[in-house]
Amino acid sequence: MSGTTAGAPRATTAAAVDDPPSGRSDLAPSGLEPEGLRLSFSRVDTYRTCPLKFRFGYVDKLPSQPSPQLSWGSSIHAALERWWDQKLPSPPPVEDLLRGLYDGWDDAGFEGMDRDEKLRWYGHAQQVLRRHHARHASSYVPAMATEAWFELDLGDDIEVVGSIDHVTPTPSGGFGIVDWKTNRKAKTRSQVAGSLQLAIYALAARQLWGAEPDWVALDFVVPGARVTVGRHEIDTDGAVTAIRQVAAQIRSGEFEPRPSPLCGWCDYRGECPLFEGDGPDVPGTALVELKRLHRRRRRDQGRMAELEALVRSRLGDDALLDLDGGA
Numbered sequence: 001m002s003g004t005t006a007g008a009p010r011a012t013t014a015a016a017v018d019d020p021p022s023g024r025s026d027l028a029p030s031g032l033e034p035e036g037l038r039l040s041f042s043r044v045d046t047y048r049t050c051p052l053k054f055r056f057g058y059v060d061k062l063p064s065q066p067s068p069q070l071s072w073g074s075s076i077h078a079a080l081e082r083w084w085d086q087k088l089p090s091p092p093p094v095e096d097l098l099r100g101l102y103d104g105w106d107d108a109g110f111e112g113m114d115r116d117e118k119l120r121w122y123g124h125a126q127q128v129l130r131r132h133h134a135r136h137a138s139s140y141v142p143a144m145a146t147e148a149w150f151e152l153d154l155g156d157d158i159e160v161v162g163s164i165d166h167v168t169p170t171p172s173g174g175f176g177i178v179d180w181k182t183n184r185k186a187k188t189r190s191q192v193a194g195s196l197q198l199a200i201y202a203l204a205a206r207q208l209w210g211a212e213p214d215w216v217a218l219d220f221v222v223p224g225a226r227v228t229v230g231r232h233e234i235d236t237d238g239a240v241t242a243i244r245q246v247a248a249q250i251r252s253g254e255f256e257p258r259p260s261p262l263c264g265w266c267d268y269r270g271e272c273p274l275f276e277g278d279g280p281d282v283p284g285t286a287l288v289e290l291k292r293l294h295r296r297r298r299r300d301q302g303r304m305a306e307l308e309a310l311v312r313s314r315l316g317d318d319a320l321l322d323l324d325g326g327a
């Protein structure tokens with residue numbers, strides 16, 4: 001919640017690239033040399049999700065597959081970027097937003113898809129953008145910056161790069177930071193406050209504009225909800241610590257697999273030792289199922305404790321004696 005421990009700022013360059021999980025595009029080419037580590041939010045997030053997936057994608061550089069979800073998110077993002085980037089004094093018409101979708105449509109994830117099915121995806125994207133326009137046209141303020149590229153030096157030869165989707169001026173003379181998301185559901189306020197990505201952006205803002213944002217927000221364009229938190233709610237020191245920890249683990253070659261329900265969408269399952277073999281006896285499948293059952297058991301045990309306390313307080317201990325019998 002306080003000031004950063006990041007190292008000295010470095011010169012910035014303008015470029016509209018980033019490598020977010022939505023797969024918009026990849027980072028500028030850079031290896032993961034043991035000395036100089038070039039990370040991004042996406043890379044750190046991938047490592048924290050599964051270190052082995054990180055190794056497959058960023059160290060071994062195995063190719064990933066395009067998907068409808070990634071291409072759809074990328075297309076919406078391209079349209080938003082173009083619309084907000086005009087920085088006109090009054091809001092450009094919705095047709096501009098839809099034209100941006102048409103011109104920037106990423107077809108890679110839709111190859112081989114039935115035409116009607118593809119049109120459904122396209123129509124949904126139009127609907128999402130129309131809603132975005134309706135939400136923002138009446139309170140429109142020209143953007144201060146879009147896709148603002150940064151290169152943040154955290155010291156110890158660790159650099160974090162990325163680009164900030166949308167920076168908007170605030171009435172106080174400051175600015176707010178927005179990242180557009182194409183998730184189906186919005187996150188909660190506490191999840192947004194704990195966002196590593198927004199903490200990185202708050203650090204980057206200080207480097208780019210010499211000031212911290214008044215607020216940061218994730219704008220969930222599909223449900224049409226913006227979740228905003230104040231700068232004081234963002235833990236930039238914690239973010240720097242987390243990134244340094246990931247960097248240390250990468251440097252020491254810690255790339256263990258970390259199975260989770262997300263394995264179902266992992267491009268590298270074919271290479272993953274946990275998913276060798278067929279059927280339900282595959283260790284990765286068993287581990288994911290086991291984690292799910294453990295989560296459910298913890299939830300059930302918590303609820304059982306609540307119910308037992310309630311029954312005990314109303315009916316006494318004897319009411320709990322025969323719970324397992326008489327079935």
Ligand code: SF4
Nearest residue numbers: 050257258263266272
């Ligand atoms: S399949 Fe799962 S455990 Fe294996 S690399 Fe992918 S995310 Fe990691």
